[in-house]
Amino acid sequence: DGGITQSPKYLFRKEGQNVTLSCEQNLNHDAMYWYRQDPGQGLRLIYYSQIVNDFQKGDIAEGYSVSREKKESFPLTVTSAQKNPTAFYLCASTIDRVRQFFGPGTRLTVL
Amino acid sequence: SQKIEQNSEALNIQEGKTATLTCNYTNYSPAYLQWYRQDPGRGPVFLLLIRENEKEKRKERLKVTFDTTLKQSLFHITASQPADSATYLCALGNNAGNMLTFGGGTRLMVKP
Numbered sequence: 001d002g003g004i005t006q007s008p009k010y011l012f013r014k015e016g017q018n019v020t021l022s023c024e025q026n027l028n029h030d031a032m033y034w035y036r037q038d039p040g041q042g043l044r045l046i047y048y049s050q051i052v053n054d055f056q057k058g059d060i061a062e063g064y065s066v067s068r069e070k071k072e073s074f075p076l077t078v079t080s081a082q083k084n085p086t087a088f089y090l091c092a093s094t095i096d097r098v099r100q101f102f103g104p105g106t107r108l109t110v111l
Numbered sequence: 112s113q114k115i116e117q118n119s120e121a122l123n124i125q126e127g128k129t130a131t132l133t134c135n136y137t138n139y140s141p142a143y144l145q146w147y148r149q150d151p152g153r154g155p156v157f158l159l160l161i162r163e164n165e166k167e168k169r170k171e172r173l174k175v176t177f178d179t180t181l182k183q184s185l186f187h188i189t190a191s192q193p194a195d196s197a198t199y200l201c202a203l204g205n206n207a208g209n210m211l212t213f214g215g216g217t218r219l220m221v222k223p
Contacts, residue, residue: 004154035213040119042200042213043155058210090154098143098204100211102154 003027004103006091011108013078013085021076021106023091031097032074036060037088037105046089049074050097078108086110113139115214117201123220130191132217134184134201139212141203144177144184149198149216158199159186191221 004025013019023032031050035043045058049068063082068074074093078085088107092100116135124130134144143162147155161168161177161184168175174187188195198218202211 033210040215042115042215044213045210048210088152092154099145099157099160100155101157105152105154107152 004091004093004101006089006103006106008106009104011106013108013110015110016080018077018079019108021078021089021091021108023074023076023103024072025074025093025101025103026072027093027095027101028071029093029095029101030071031094032068033092033094033100034058034064034066034074034076035090035092037090043090046076113137113203113212115139115201115203115212117199117214117217119215119217121218121220123222124191126192126221126223128191130188130195130219130221132186132199132219134186134214136182136203136214139182139203140179140205142206143204144175145202145204145211146173146175146184146186147200147202149200151198155200188219191219193221193223195219196221 007022033048034046044060046064047066049055065077090105091103094100114137145160146158149155159175161175172189176185198216200216201214204211
């Protein structure tokens with residue numbers, strides 16, 4: 001089955017820790033995206049990548065970093081510089097740069 | 112700045128009725144508008160896309176309208192069912208095709 005997987009489903013972070021969220025897709029999609037969703041709010045774009053080894057900042061990139069070494073993978077690191085990281089993180093991909101296909105999400109909580 | 116407004120209050124309707132959700136936007140000239148469904152704790156799922164030169168789009172029990180003069184889209188679910196209960200997000204995109212801008216979503220509750 002083709003799709004997007006995210007892991008872990010739940011992640012707990014202590015203050016000052018960096019954590020990495022995984023996103024993998026086997027849809028052969030070129031473009032991938034990371035969003036953050038807070039309760040009752042829409043999705044806000046963190047980073048996106050249109051091709052391997054290239055990525056651009058979205059609206060709220062501060063405190064986050066990404067890499068795109070393989071077409072299938074687009075991991076997101078939440079650094080200690082992100083002061084309010086508790087949120088639901090969603091990864092998405094697209095082949096036509098229009099319709100986006102989302103993963104199941106990772107819920108990050110800061111302890 | 113770009114702004115997309117969806118009714119933040121939940122919409123409660125009776126099974127069998129038509130649900131109508133609204134998406135309004137300002138400071139934006141989108142090339143297309145999309146609607147997604149999101150269930151609790153899950154990622155959004157694409158439902159429909161309508162382009163700026165289209166007035167209406169249908170898919171089974173779903174209908175979307177797009178009025179670029181009013182800067183508004185309406186999303187209709189006819190013969191609603193309890194299984195339609197979810198949060199519905201609208202998203203706008205331009206021809207650069209790189210990014211979507213999402214609204215905050217409206218929660219729909221269909222009661223049996």
